[in-house]
Amino acid sequence: MDRLTIHSPASIAFTELPATAGRGALRLEYQWLNPARTDAPLAVFLHEGLGSIAMWKDWPQSLCDALGFRGLVYSRPGYGRSTPREHSVKWPVDFMHRQAHDVLPALLDALKIDHAERARMWLVGHSDGGSIALLYAAAFPEALGGAVVVAPHVIVEQKSVDAIAEATVAYETTDFKSKLARYHEDVDSAFYGWNDIWLNADFRRWDITGVLPSITCPLLAAQGYDDEYGTMAQIDLIGQHVAHAQLAKLDGCGHSPHRQAPALLNGQIADFVKSQ
16 A cells, blocks of 8 residues: 655654664654643643554644643654654564653653653653553653543553454454554554554563552543443552542543543543642
8 A cells, every 4th residue: 555645734843862772763753732831831642552643633732722731742653754663673562661761751851841841741641652651650750740641551451452453454454554544654663563562472461550659640540431442440450559540430432532522531631630
């Protein structure tokens, strides 16, 4: 299939992250939201396992408007128009740890987001992005004002593995690939990076519950009752390991409440943030 050209808003820019001992140099696409609100807290959005700036559509803007925040949206390596994954390279089992501990801090450094700004910053993560937000919050408790995680993963459930296996069939036999290609310049980089690691037998033992007690910032974990990629066990485990976490269990939506019930989710998030 021919690669599709992504037509992105003019406000999207790129930054370079220098190579480190653990990875090569990276080029990441990013976008500021409400940049004139220089005195407002910053919300950084972390997309799902098949996401990108473009796939978020207008939800980050609507949430920032509801909160009165500035926003930063970016595509992780392998997604959108950021540096693609080499097709021969598979993500390692600790790929989300690397995003939380290395790539996100390097991006904040590159964009000159200083310690004072990070101390007020909120992370808003969906699915894999929610897991990355939890890992960052546990590792850098002094560099975060709060976190909102939507349909995060803290363990690997059979339900997730089954749904991702079904997605493989859809990608290879239906128009799912062409639809996903609207959001990624290298759609195979995005899909198989996510697919291969989640179906890797070694990944079945992935479990981040042990680091959750290190989270000290305000934390809201939200999940839909009809989530096709996980059960309520995911956010219940967060509640068990982070005593101050607030859980929002949402009716009438599945794995993507920000698309399926945005007004409901925005209301839950706004009430939580404003209560802190």
